[in-house]
Amino acid sequence: MGLAAQLGAAKAIDEVANGRSIRAASKLHQVERTYFRRRIEGIRTREERDEDRQKVPKVLEDHLAKWVVIQGQLGSGSRERLGKKWVTRFLQRHHEIKIFKGRAIDYRRLNGATEATCTVLFTRLAVPEIRKIYSRNRYNADEFGMMEGMGENFLVLGEAFKKFILLKDAFKRAWISVVACISANGRAFLPLIIFSGVNVQQQWFPDTEDQPYEDWYFTTSSNGWTNTDIGLKWLRKVFIPHTKPANPREWRLLIIDGHNSHTTEEFM
Template sequence: MGLAAQLRAAKASDEVANGRSIRAASKLHQVERTYLRRRIEGIQTQEEYNKSRQKVTDVLEDRLAKWIVTQGQLGYAPPHARFRAYAQRLLIKSGSRERLGKRWVTRFLQRHHEVRTLKGRAIDYRRLNGATEATYEFGMMEGMGENSLVLGEAFKKFILLRDAFKHAWISVIACISADGRALPPLIIFSGVNVQQQWFPDTEDQPYEDWYFTASSNGWTNTDIGLKWLREVFIPHTKPANPREWRLLIIDGHNSYTTEEFMWTCLINRIYIVFLPSHSSHVWQPLDVGVFSVLKRRFRYWFRERCYGRSSEATDKTDFLWALATAWKEVMGVSRYIKQGFKASGMWPVDRDRALKSPYVKKSDGLDTPKSSKDLKILEKALIKVDPAFGKATGRLLFRKVGKALDISNSELTALENHNNQLTSALEKAHPKKLKKVETDPNQEFVRLKNVREVKAGLKSNL
């Protein structure tokens, strides 16, 4: 119903409250009698009922639609997950503790035809900044700059995404057990030596137990494979009974098939089982389920970490932060590891097991009044106390105040989001000194304490 019709209905309701009959008031103000009677009795229309069930108000949804268009024009069109996270943040800022459901984005798009899901094409940020209407060629980026589904303006067929990510090969050697445990990972960087500037200056606790090394191409080799066996696998899996044998199931990579590797396993009471060639996607518990979840979470956190940067400001600290966050979420939860063994048929022996990981969210009610929805509840409570609050003037006042609150909340959320992006970009723009990390003569790999010693030495020289 239009605004003019709503105003006529409000005036007719006031006429009935002053003693005029419903029939006369509806005829005088050209309002349908049934609608007027239902309005006076407090019965909602279907449109009003649907709006009352919306977790996000119309004003906030309009602001969200405009935000999508603006982000797309800047080259930062949000994927569904990021948009829902932004809307959830805005909802929390409005004072609501409700949680947006999995289908909320779909229903939002049904209500707002000015935006829709588009195919995002990643392009280097330099080309996007330098493109004009006369420029018609653009380059595709591989790696983290892969294409994805994002939200954008409805009249476009696809949208360009800024891609400022550097691309370098980094290997991770991981090992898990059937009881749900994961050994500390070994990170293999591309380079001659491990450098201290690859690590953060603060908040490095997640890497305390990790191992680090470097190779010319970022891949493992026979030397690294043997060192991993001696320094990582053997000490971290030592049984309580020294006469007990262990079982190591690995693929047939040439770094694990050397005589020295197999001899080291034999003298340390370790059985080796090599998986058949080209079958890790069937038999390997890591490849079957664990790595797919880990990679998905890593890509998500890496993009969130680098989101909004307008320059080529990503480095290995971003990689480590995203990997550590994803590692804690996946490898720190025994359920994922056990499901990987079940799905592969390794343990317990069963070929037909499938992965199942249900995720349940709790939905809470409203907290303190901070949005137009809270004012609506307050309005209904006041009308029960004094019907005078239900007159057209009172309802109009509540609507105006609620709209002002929603606009303020959306502007505050946008400013905080922009501030976070600028802060992250400034931190990455600060130059770092280069210095090699020396390893302990009694150790094969770089540990975090070695990195801390180098950083402490650099600080003392300032």
């Protein structure tokens, strides 16, 4: 679909938002009705789907294309090739960027952190009953993971003030999850490690005298992620007994994600 049709569809969508019918809006802006309806329903065009496979994001390609057009109109343009030291000098000129080692993260985890979910979280934290809970009784438990055979040898560019960069991808390797919990005043629990498998195997652990993980919690699941049974056992055997306040009248707050294992009747 051409640019003119896309611009027409955008104007027609505004018309529908203001109360005009789809038929009238598509006719007014000369937009094919089937295409227009698909745009309203949020169905992406083939060009938009192809953007996911592009090496460079479309917005950057557009800026580059405009620069090429302008240089052509000016009759100039750069004939210089990028040298071996161009990246090094580029970083020296832009101190807001530096090189990091990337940390792999499954795309499903990263995609869950949307503006909508974050808004819901902070709205609930503002409830007066929640704000009365002491910081020592506020806990956040989360699950992060690592992929077997996936090292940290990715070098990427990112904002200089950050400590690491997350690399989002749909990896197909075996996954190992770590459930960590920490209080608002910095008190941390021993982690729960979830392997992919049926049973925890002795050969998964190094045979050394120094075993700092001896008191950690270990279990397995089919995909290396938490599930309803694991979540409930962690709640009963780890969280509840380790967070019991000295004053039984004090409330506790546990902040967790919306995974279905955390929303069962037994867990709640």
